[in-house]
Amino acid sequence: MPEQRQADTPAHTPPQRPPWWQQWWFRLSATGLALVLVVSAALWAVPRLLCGGEAGLVRVSGECVGVTDGSYLFPAERASLTNAFPADDAGADAEFDRFAEDFREVQEGIAEQNEKVAASGDDYVKVAFLAPLIPQDDRSFDHTRLLSSLWGVLAAQKRINGSRDFYDPAYPAVQVLLANEGDRQEHWRHSAEELVALSRDADHPLVTAFGMPLSSQATQDSVALLSEAGVPMVGGAAATDELNREDVPGFVRATPDVTDFTKALSRHLAAEDLDRAMTVFDDAGLQEGPDRFVDSLRGAYARDIRGVERLSQQPYTGQSLVKPPTPRLFAGIARKICSAAPDLVLFAGRTNDLAVFVESWAAEERDCSNDVDLTIAFMTTGLSVSRDDAVMRDLEEADARLILATTIDPAWTRGADSAPEGYGRFEEAFIEVAGEEARPTLVDGYAAMAHDALAVAAKSVRATALEIRESGAQDEGLPLPAIIAGQEKLNTSPEDMVVGAGGTLSYSTGGDGSPEGKPIPVVELPADKEGAASEDYYTTGGD
Known part of the structure; x- marks a missing residue:
């Protein structure tokens, strides 16, 4: 006799297929969602892939902006340099090729230094050169001043990591990142926010932003954002009086101010x-x-x-x-x-x-x-x-x-006795990275100011690191407020001053962040x- 179905067990009912129009709508919705996800991923990924896949770089209006360790090379594009290298000038092709080669090689030099630091096994920190980094020939910070600045950065980085000129070269070693704000600094916020994010890295934090070669509203805004986030800064060529430690806590500069x-x-x-x-x-x-x-x-x-x-x-x-x-x-x-x-x-x-x-x-x-x-x-x-x-x-x-x-007396480039104590060492390092043929560009001052800004950054970081090590508190890392305090330690004794290209620099406790000890040549x-x-x-x- 067949088994009787339990009264409380419902009979099996095959699932009903939804109407054709619902099936079509479900499929369309799923396809649309997938398409949205694909498009969203593409919108996120493609601009970064166009910039070498660097995490902090994104392509905006044809330019890669953000932060790189040098593995992405910012290009020298002839279309942006037509005033300096005219298309109808027979000698301009070779001149442009030379410039493009120099610009590529200095970035490769910084990247090579960064790789050595990472491979050394030493403790290291990151600093970032913040500036417009695509060469232009019709800007106040033009292609020649940009190249000079990067030569100064590389010269300083090699001295910092390879000599005792700015304290112990192994504690900590220094990687230099390049932060592009955009052609007219229109993407300053993106770069500044990337720097703030990098400052939160527990292992190898970004401890200073330096450079800032333009006295502009965008510079004022970016340093304000960095200051609010507690990131120390060392200005290079920007001289406006409004960039000062009272209004922008954590800021010092290598150049004199306008006053x-x-x-x-x-x-x-x-x-x-x-x-x-x-x-x-x-x-x-x-x-x-x-x-x-x-x-x-x-x-x-x-x-x-x-x-x-x-x-x-x-x-x-x-x-x-x-x-x-x-x-x-x-x-x-x-x-x-x-x-x-x-x-x-x-x-x-x-x-x-x-x-x-x-x-x-x-x-x-x-x-x-x-x-x-x-x-x-x-x-x-x-x-x-x-x-x-x-x-x-x-x-x-x-x-x-x-x-x-x-900032620079041309007489210093010819060995005048009036040159500051540190100028000769800087010039040797500059010629090593840029070549003898680049010597005439020293008079533009940008190499010296970028060099000195990085030297000030490195020495203030190391002053802080040495104090922490001596206290036995290495496990605390390098807190950014301590580095800001370390900037003021550069005035305590002659050995703590920065013997830079432009002078032997110190910073008064409670001062406005401008250097003391910087000679200002007046040339007719x-x-x-x-x-x-x-x-x-x-x-x-x-x-």
Whole structure:
């Protein structure tokens, strides 16, 4: 007799297939979800794969921005350098090839140093050079200054990891990362946030960002973000007064600030027989907000240049960070100089605009009814303008002169006794990485300032590490607040000072983060084209 089904057990009912339209909708939904996931993955991965797969690099608007250890090489693209290497110039091809090779080799040199550090078995930390890293020829921080800066970085890194010039080379060793902010620093936030994330690495943290060669709003914003996250910083060429330790905790710099440059100018001009001053200033600058450099310089001129009658202030709309300026930019101002006949112009603009201003004045001076012997005063990181034969010729034809406060005296590059104690060692290291043919570029100052910024970073980190080791607290690692405090330890004794390319630098406890002990040469061009070679430089922290 067949087994009876239990009354409470439901009979098996085959599953009902949903209607065809529901089946179609389910399949479409699943396909759509998969497609969304694939597209999302592609949107995340492709921009990174285009930048070599580096975790911190992403391609935006045709440029790789973010942070790399040197395994990705930023390219030198001819299309961005057509002013420096014109397509119709027979010699430009070879010149561009040489530049591109130098730019590639210096990045490879940094990557090689990083690999050696990782393979050494020594304790090491990471620091990051923060700047626009795609070569451009029409920017204030142009391709030549970028290459000089990287040569300075590599020279410093080799000294830091291979000598006792900046304390024990093995405790800790230093890897250098390269952080690209974008062509006009428009991606500063992405790079700064990547640096903050790297500072949280428990094993080999990023302990300092250095470089920051531009006095710009983007620089101001990025250092504010890093400061808020507790990441120490060492500025290179950026000189604006608003970059200071009081407003940006954790910040020091290797270069003097604008106020110190202007004080050096003021001391020099006080000995000159000059009576009437006109200020020429850039009223546009970065076109992204206030131009921190111009604002600082105009304020310092008004405060520190004394003993002259003040004439009008003449604005111009600067373009050196957007496109190359032309003499037409200053034609109206040149006519006003002819009419008012000042003997001093206080120039507050970008370095690239200065040469065009001189050219414009020289053209106007030929037909000027007044006899104007013009002195143009300015401050600049370096004296690349001294190598511009056209500018020197314009100055001589117009019976005009430049008086420039700067970081490097060209006389130092020829072995003058006035060179700082550490300049010779820096120059040897620079020639080792850049070659003898690069020696003339030393006058631009960017190699020295990048070198000194990294040297300050390394020595402050090691001062902290040594103190922690001596206390027996190595297991605590290198807390970032301790490194910030370590910056102030660079003033306690001569051996703790940084014997850099630009001077023997120290930092006052509670000071504003500007270096003490930095000589500021004031050079007159074209008369001092070979350098001032002065034994009586204005020195920061002393006068």
